[in-house]
Amino acid sequence: MVVTQPTTILKEKFGYDHFRTGQKQAIDRVMAGESTLVVMPTGGGKSLCYQVPAMLLPGLTLVVSPLIALMKDQVDALNDNDIPATFINSTLDYQTINERLNQAKSGQIKLLYVAPERFDNDWFVQQLAATHVALFAIDEAHCISQWGHDFRPSYLNLAQVAAQLPAHPPVIALTATATPRVSQDICQRLVIPDDGVINTGFERDNLSFKVVRHQDEDRYLLDYLKLNADQSGIIYASTRKEVDRLYTFLEHKKLPVAKYHAGMTEKQRATNQEDFLFDRKLIMIATNAFGMGIDKSNVRFVIHAQIPKDLESYYQEAGRAGRDGLPSEAILLFKPQDLQVQRFFIDQSEGDEAHKQRQYDKLKTMERYANTDQCLQQFILDYFGQTGTKPCGRCSNCLDDRESVDVTIDAQKVLSCVVRLHERFGKGVVAQVLAGAHNQRVLSFHLDQLSTYGLMQNRRQRDITTFIDFLTAGGYLETRGGQYPTLGLTAKGAEVLRGQATVFQKTAQKAKQTLEVDDTIFQELRSTRRQLAEQQHLPPYMIFSDKTLKAIGSAMPQTMDEFLAVKGVGQAKLDKYGQIFLDVLKAIQPAKAQS
Incomplete structure (x- = not known):
């Protein structure tokens, strides 16, 4: 009897010759029946750690996935690789669920994706008991820990489910964002031994981090998007209101934008998500309701227009850029007042005081990240327990060569105005007084009589506000109070x-064309990919990733065997798409020769 090897599955189904760091180790443990925790960065290839064993083990691989969008995307991608997989979730009726369970029992499918809430249904658990479950995979496993950033009570039952399944399958838990404490909690709950943790590190060497602060964020955002046109990206905002504002602003500028938040209808969200996945709209503006489980591999940038609640959320969301391994960017546009939005969310949350305090502490860490002069990648790795790393050499702090300008006199004007206002007003009023505004509030409080009134009337009020943010972030001013904070010295x-001290400010960061410009061959291949995607109603990246398209364009294969040798091309993809792309390449060759 010939035993199929994991490397054979890897090449035939996924088109790769070698496993990435940690993948083979995880697969070997699973094949030996040993429970395992896999901690890999987003885009590190976690899913292969259970998808490859699923094709080799005699039985069903049960995959717990928290989001419906993730299930459908992964199942579509597997089916396109001729791997039998399906899902069960709340969008299906009873008859369809029953049919899919029968397929699982009869061995017609190898992977079944389900939501954690499904295990609250006794009938469903009984049906699983009649199925030979060979492997129990738990994706986004940090959701099982109360110390994690996205704890979900529905995950708590999973440990019992694994123990109750008659076949007693090994458990493989997977996450991209787990601090040492969260990893320990996952292992305790799922009975994973200490030597069963595979942590490949958190560094994303294709991802460049950047923090932009103390300037006109809208101007920077618009310049960046225009300079990096034809690239796909996500812009995150904390509130629906800000998503709507940014969408209106950028759409008015004729940019290819879509939006996504919980205030929209389900149909609107589904349509906009599909437009983004199919590259009809290159830019998605969204709250954090969007993205978890979106496998779109050619996202080139993730921009946070407002600061997120914690570093785990930020790293997970930023990690949606460059999943295919190509150079990509994660940019945070930081304004101190955005911290108030997150504080409001914490205050309104239903957790007890201890939980709220943990959230406040996490937000403070996020604030330190936004203001640090340390290498940004290093800061993140330190937080996740990966200490002793070298500066990345590619983040905005490592590459910051901007000139520092002495702004002490302007700082004294602002600080003096705060004192003259007896620290009773917020930054809006301070900016109005300094700019010499004639509005009702300034006049009714006789603030135009202050010695600091109009001291900075040669500057726009918006610029003064940005400068106040700079002074606040630098610790020269502090905000006090709750929903309507005042400024204090x-x-x-x-x-x-x-x-007794001077203040220096670096000149404003300018948006740059930092992402790679696509060549003509890649554009032709991308156009062909998009046509195939529309015909088959599959997102383009599921046919071939950008990285594979670039490899095809670089290799310029002329035969089916040469095409199969390209990294990322498996037998199933060769049979479906090989000749189509070869024909395109042959048409390109004469044009290339003439040029």
Whole structure:
């Protein structure tokens, strides 16, 4: 009897000759029946750690996935690779669910994706008991830990489910965002031994991190999108209102944008998500309701227009850029007032005081990240327990060569105005007084009588507000109070006001064309891919990733055997698409020769 090897499945089904770091180790453990925790960065290839064994084990691989979108995308991608897989979730009626369970029992499918809430149904658990489950995979496993950033009570039952299945299958838990404490919690709950943890590190060497602060964010955003046209990306905002505002602003500028938030109808969200996945609209503006489980591999940038609640969320969302391994960017546009939005969300949450305090502490870490001068990648790795790493050499802090300008006099004007206002007003009023505004509030409080009134009237009020944000972030000012915070002077600010310290500010960051410009061959191949995607109603990246398309364009294969040798091309993809792309390449060759 010939035993199929994992490397054979890897090449035939997925088109790769070698496993990435940690994948083979995880697969070997699973094949030996040993429970395992896999901690890999987004885009590191976690799914192959259970998809390859699923094709080799004699039985069903049960995959717990938290989002419907993720299930459908992964099942579509597997089916396109001729791997029998399906899902069961709340969108299906009873008859369809029963049919799919019968397929699982009879061995017609190898992978079954389900939501964690499904295990609350006793009938469903009984049906699984009659199925030979060979492997129990739990994706987004950090959701099982109360110390994680996305704890979900529905995940708590999973440990019992694994133990109750008659075949007693090994468990493979997978996550991209687990601190040492969260990893320990996952292992305890799922009875995974200490030597069963495979952590490949959190570094994404194709991802460049950037923080942009103290400037006109809308201007920067617009310039960046225009300079990096034809690239696909996600812009995150914390509130529906800000998503709507950014969408209106960028659509008015004729940019290919879509939006996604919980205030839209299900049909609107589905349509916009599909437009983004199919590259009809290159830019998605969304709240964090979008993205978890979106496998779109050619996202080139993720921009956070407002600061997220914690570093785990940020790293997970930022990690949606560059899943195919090509150079990509993660940019945070930081304004201190956006912290108030997250504080409001924490205050309104249903958790107890201890939980709220944990969330406040996580937000403070996020604030430190936004203001640090340390290498940004290093800061993130330190947080996840990966210490002793070298500076990445590619983040905005590592590459920051901007000139520092002495802004002490302007700082003293602002600080003096705060003192003259007896620290009773917020930054909006401070900016209005300094700009010499004649509005009702300034006049009714006789603030036009202050010695600091109009001191900065040569600057736009918006620029003054941005400068106040800079002083707040630098610790010269502090916000006090809750929903309507006032500005107060700190000890550090008092030193500046007394002339005992100076303030330097770096010149504004300018948006740059930093992403790779696509060549003509790639554009032709991408056009062909999109036509095939529309015909088969599959997102383009499921046919071939950008990385594979670039490899095809570089190799310029002329035969089916040469095409199969390209990294990312498996037998199933060769049979379906090989000749079509070969014909395109042959048409390109004469044009290339003439040029």
